[in-house]
Amino acid sequence: MSLDLTGKTAAELKAMVANAEAILAGANTKLHVKAQQFREAAQAALAERRVAPPGQRAEPNPELDAAVARIKAVAAEALAKFDLTPETAKARGITTPHALLAGSGAPKTGGGVRTKKFKRCPYISYRGPGGIAILQYALPPGEGATGFWAGGLVAVGSDESKTGFDAAMEPEAAIAAFLKALSELAPARP
Structure with missing residues (x-):
């Protein structure tokens, strides 16, 4: 699988984070390294897209x-x-x-x-x-x-x-x- 997440929507990135966390919480340690990489990549891609922190409105103009x-x-x-x-x-x-x-x-x-x-x-x-x-x-x-x-x-x-x-x-x-x-x-x- 590729870690290029530029085409993913915010909802897809959030689902990737949730799926990776579910894998990390599981007992199959063989998948933990790859799940950690995907979680970090998805979190980084989400952070780049956010203009303001969640729940915070943009400055009035x-x-x-x-x-x-x-x-x-x-x-x-x-x-x-x-x-x-x-x-x-x-x-x-x-x-x-x-x-x-x-x-x-x-x-x-x-x-x-x-x-x-x-x-x-x-x-x-x-x-x-x-x-x-x-x-x-x-x-x-x-x-x-x-x-x-x-x-x-x-x-x-x-x-x-x-x-x-x-x-x-x-x-x-x-x-x-x-x-x-x-x-x-x-x-x-x-």
């Missing part, structure tokens, strides 16, 4: 909280101005429409977070026949990193559509670019 609130406000404005329903998108030829917000009503989490390009990247998006309108606030990884706004229209399948924008914009310019993109992609409400 007032700038990020304000950005999330502003994104929600823009989403409410967009929903009032444009018909962003999945039915309308499907009627216009979009086979996989985007919900503007996540199911919980919060901004979605960008693909840039999953690829570790960004530490946090709340965003809203709408997919229309001419591309995807996106508004994001991205917080790069690293201590003391400053977040930035970006918005506009991107092509379906482009890097920006998958992981978010790289270029910073002034907040109001990003919001205006997003609303302009929506005006090109979605019908206005009567």
Whole structure:
């Protein structure tokens, strides 16, 4: 067996630790050396993935909280101005429409977070026949990193559509670019 655990999920690593401890508690001493190695490797991999100790919340970030609130406000404005329903998108030829917000009503989490390009990247998006309108606030990884706004229209399948924008914009310019993109992609409400 290999000790390369990079592809393992946190749940799999925890199960490996538990299994190794069960083997170490057993009477078969032939397996103890290998079980000890796996337990240590799994514990080390878990420790590397933890941002904060278990049970401890991340430090509050007032700038990020304000950005999330502003994104929600823009989403409410967009929903009032444009018909962003999945039915309308499907009627216009979009086979996989985007919900503007996540199911919980919060901004979605960008693909840039999953690829570790960004530490946090709340965003809203709408997919229309001419591309995807996106508004994001991205917080790069690293201590003391400053977040930035970006918005506009991107092509379906482009890097920006998958992981978010790289270029910073002034907040109001990003919001205006997003609303302009929506005006090109979605019908206005009567």
